[in-house]
Amino acid sequence: METFINIILFTLLVVTAIAVTRTHGLFGVAMLSGVFSLLSALLLVTLDAVDVAFTEAAVGAGISTVLMLSALSLTSRHEKESSRSNVVPLLVVMCTGILLFYGTLDMPNFGEEGSPAQNHVSKAYIERSPSEIGVPNIVTAILASYRGYDTMGETAVVFTAGVGVLLLLSGLQRRRRKEYKKSGKL
Amino acid sequence: MRHHLILRVITKLLVGAMMLFAFYVQFHGDYSPGGGFQAGVIMAVAFIIYGIVFDLDHVQRVLPPWIAHKMLAIGVLLYSGTGIVSFFQGLNFLDYTAFSPHHPVHGQHYGIFAVELGVGITVTGVMVSIYYAFAGRTSEIRDEDW
The missing domain is CATH 1.10.287 (Helix Hairpins)
Structure with missing residues (x-):
């Protein structure tokens, strides 16, 4: 079930990203970037990172969309047509993407027992915070x-x-x- | 946005609920997701929505720019002041035991409360001030442009 939800969310993320590049009305772009943030917030919820998801929804989808709109009202509502070719930017983006994928190969699998994130201070926090801090x-x-x-x-x-x-x-x-x-x- | 009746009515209904939700997120952060950052942003959005739908002048009558500007510094001062209080008990910076030496856990509660309040005030102030700075430069946009 979780895999299914993840696949749907990631597909929607990609669709939103493509829609952002294809849209020329800046009002629509601002709205779509809000949608993008909401989808990432949902992804963070499926990772059980509720606090981060909350921040992403409030900051990414909420206030940055609003600030983007108020900045938009100072300029025009339509994107200027670009005369340069898109080949070089596309290459740069592809190379960065490949490098990032290459980087994830060294990372431990999600939720793996032996990963550094599970072994250092986090264990101590989970064990000690109920008695030391008393905050659920x-x-x-x-x-x-x-x-x-x-x-x-x-x-x-x-x-x-x-x-x-x-x-x-x-x-x-x-x-x-x-x-x-x-x-x-x- | 003078003639957007539905927007105006809905905004009037929602602004109160948004502020209440911001306070809930702020003071319930110990028990549920949320805390100063999120609460500050939600509180700021309540003001900003009001400013967008009604008028910049209207919202600045509720929260004048000089108060929003002071809020930036007050939050940071509240945070660092909380840290300095523990110096007077001979403890380390930001050691919340100082607030209740006999019940360290209670001290943690008070300390977290004060610190989160500081974060919330600063974030609200920053977001509202940024909005004021942007909106103050706007020449009124005509409704037909949207």
Whole structure:
């Protein structure tokens, strides 16, 4: 059953990706990329990574689609026709894909007993977190307590990204408003 | 979007539920999937949807840009402040035992609560500020263009 679901989800992912490349209306592309994110969220659910799936659905399908749309309203709604040939990009993509496949050959099989992911700290987290942290959701226990320092770094990254966008966009707005005032139109 | 009656009614109905869901994800993260990041994003989406369907001015009356900008820093300060509190008990940075020295497990609960709240506030602030920064530059799009 799981194989069946996986096959369907991956087929839909590929169909969505092809649809993105074939669509020229940017509104449709933004929507399709949201669909792509939702499908990846579903794939993560089948891997039992519910927290990651939740993040993917909220961030990938939710807010980035909305931000994409609000960015879209600043430009035109249609893609510019490209005059260059598609051969070189296609080659680059194919080579990268083959290299990635080659890389997965070295990885342990999914859920394999002897893989490093199952043997190092994760065992200790599962054994110790009920008595040490007392939080039923081990993911939260790891993120906020065992790896609290990392999460602080992530929060700082989000903060920095926000400050960067604010500096780039709102500074421009203020300057424009000043110029507008100077030109005496107000 | 003045004449999209269905959108406006549905949005009014849904915004409250979205915020409630964001709080659920935020404070129930110990027991179910979710936490500060997800809750912050859902909370921000509630504001952004309101801003898109109604007006930027309307949503900025509820959450003015200066508050959204302050939220960026408040969240990070709350997080790192939680870490610094444990210094006063002679413990390591971000050791939540400091909040309840006799019941370390309770201390973990309080610490995780504070830290996740910090993450949620920062993420909400960042997402809403980014939206404001984009939407503030928009010349009103005409409905026919959609």
